[in-house]
Amino acid sequence: MSTFGDIFGAMRQVILTQARLDQLDVRMTRMAGDIDGLADGISLLRDRISRLEGIIEGAAMAASRQQRRIEE
Template identity: 40%
Template sequence: MNLYGDAIKALRQVILLDERVRTTSLDLARIGQEVADLRDRVSRLEGILAAMMARPPQAATARERRRLPGPPDQAS
């Protein structure tokens, strides 16, 4: 009877290991998809930053345009 008990115990462990492998496989696929999504988001952000850095500086803000010029320097 001990031989049958060992065989059943081994089969149970194989079944549990198979389930773990399946679960791990699904987790790995999900993580891979999340990494791909993050890579796409980072690429878009890099594109936005590159476009902003390539732009010429914008004109003064509306508040700076409304400000009156200061008195001229009076150097003698």
């Protein structure tokens, strides 16, 4: 019966390994979706920061023009 037990144990290990691989595949698919979402979020943040930088630079330029007029 030892041989039968060894065969049964090996088959059990194969089935368990396959189940773990299936779970890993599902987790990796979820992680890929999460990474795509993060990439989209970063892109949106980059756009917002660029707009804010433009507003700040425009305000700084306007302030420097006003100071020159006062000094003249």
